[in-house]
Amino acid sequence: MACGVPPAARAPAPDAQPAAKAPGEGQLSATAWLTRASLDLRGVRPSAAELAAVAADPDAAEALILGFVDDARFADRAAWSWNDRLHTALNFKSTTLRGYQELSDAQKEAAGFAPLAMVAWIVAEDQPVTALVTNTTLPLNDDLAAAFGLTAPGRGAEWVMSAHQDARPPAGLLASTSLWLVVDGDATNHNRRRANAVSTMFLCDDFLSREAAFDFDLSVEELAAMEEAVRTQPACLTCHAGLDPLAALFGGFAERSDQAELSRLTVYSPWRAEWAMGWRAPAYFGRPVGNLSELGATLAADPRFGRCAARTLAEGLIGEPLDDDELSPYHDALLNGGMSLRAVARAVVTSERYRRDDERALPIDALSSSLAQALGLSAEGETFLSLIWSLEHRRLGGGGDDHTAPDDVDEPGVGHALRDAWIARSVAELALTQDADRAPEERILWIAGAPYPTEEVAARQVLVRWRQRLLSEQLSQSDPGVDQLWALWSAAGGAADPEAAWTTCLEALLRHPMGRLY
């Protein structure tokens, strides 16, 4: 596959240079870098042993971080990162169309996550990212099958790559029912919305962000005249000459409906697809294409596709938009790495740009999984699922709903504090009692000896452990941060009511702002 040649002589942007072993000015320490990379790539904080190893030898950080890229958990993290581009995950819970009311929560979540499961599969199997638009199978699980009336693979919630069960052309996500339910169309706009979604999602080029874009809130009369204008007026042609021939490829997917049952919206109609191609000769920016499969192959060959894929992952890891120069080394890594997203991840997390000492808000899926791991609770438990899939909890934390307000707001605010208070109240007591019930050698929060210790030395040992597990700190027992918690422990009941005292301490740590920044 010809996907563009990286310019050999192009100098990488200064920040994209590999990070120096020792932190420079404005760079994270080796342990903070390790923590950031662990949360980004694995969704959990580094272990005590990993932190200790890097504290003892900062040069050990890079090898550990590169190993995180090959961790199985990176697949899910990359998938959630892609939701900032696709905005499908929460959509089925956010919209109120009649057809969606028939679905259970699990089915809505499966429908929303299905396109992201494709990303997860690509990362897990280290497939070329072009599979996003060329693969002949799509992820399916039993919940999604039940939602869309398909034959279930019979493996519960596990995603299985499955062939299409109707006549749609295989084309990776371009053939995804979920995607084209989220980005719906109607005959009035001739699927232009879907065409723009292709450009936005896979080329990082939103037609509506172009300077020539204008308000589409038009009267009926203006709308009637518009169809003529988009074919003839130069101001319109700048976008529509590319958009409309692309739109002609998506007629096989159902139109938007406030009335129809879901079963009528999930079917693909080859005839309608063909009929829509009669509206405009389908083409991809001047290259005729005959169906979705050809579109996928052409899209994958477009240099803009690889650049967009690299941008999506790199910006997801770095947490900020990148200009073209900043992106180039990560794009080069993709091209030189056989279109592997893992190659991009390696280039990003070892760059100076990534190691810049700026505070980032922890994405909600990483917050959920890291807390679950730190506390020894199941990430699939009700509390943490609420964090990921509950619109209310997401909104409290500034999260988008993938519908009316798709984008996350990363700036910490009052909502974050409320959400964190809810987390602390919900899980502190539960985590402590569950851990106390474990065999001593299996305990996570309590160290050897009886749970809920009241003797100061043992208590301080516990507090040191908690700060490590929840904040990735390595403190001595006499550190002021431990002193503060010890004072809180005493004030909250102390030896007279150790259960209340320890629960209060854990709640306080769970509400610590530094637990949300990394």
Added chain:
Amino acid sequence: MRQILPLLLGLGCGRDDVAPPKDDVRDDSAPAEDCDGLTWSNDGLPEMLTWCASCHSSLIQPEDRAGAPIGVDLESVAGVRAHLDRVILRIEAGDMPPAGGVPEAKRARLLQWLNCGAPGDELVWPTTTPAEAPEESWDQEEAVVAGDEPDQVVIEAARLGWTDGLAFTEVWTVTPAEASLVSREVWDASGVWVSRISFEPPLTLWRADQTEWSIVVERLTEDVTGLTGAEEEWTVSLGPAVDVDPRSLEANPEAIIALSSAGELLELHLGGQGQLIRRVYSGPFAVEGEELDMTHLGNTELFTSAPFQLPVDLKWRAKVMVR
């Protein structure tokens, strides 16, 4: 940089006036090192695809070029090099693409690549097969025409290909003076009932009165009904109101297709609550009797108001086949 005149060169969407190529306008003073590493794939093609090739492509039909001059094709690096000076002129003058909109950083990068002589190798694209315009498919074998009464015709036809084999039954009343569509009931290909629409009063066709209006009601042509007989002209009046079953088609809207003598194609779609959800019509279309060509669909209006009221003053002339 050499002075660039705002020349109206014939490069781009909407312009047919092709001026001859001008002298070399490349920036020969560009330092050679600024050209190091620049390629078609990374520096030229992305912007050419985004801003130019949708019209300037040798691969698409002339009618899809939106006025871009034939021969000025920019989908390949060879094509760009063939028109290099002209491309630089038009981009620098700011009149290509026609409405502007290229971010300054991208424009500068593109001009840098162009001024370096458009370096780089062609990209190998996958082979594709352009789609052919579809033809409507009608299954004459499935059409059944019957009637229990002399003046009533029941048409059962499977309109194969339309929404995957939507089948319908229509009840018409036919007299020497007029023909009226009373109701239509639709099933999908698996035999599941989809909708029923009653026309009250019936949608009536009557004999032509030599007005300027004309219509083709496609369902009543010989292709669909299997009817044979003399061709007669009818005029249709779309009734003042339509009673639509609320369970009817949202996902598969019903369409009434008509063609006026002024060359307008009218396609009326009924929505789930009986509202008219869209009306599609084209500009100058075809002469009476020509086969409908859906590729000419043009202007669109969107209606969302309920209840549905068809215009009462429309009169159309139809060619129908009657026994």
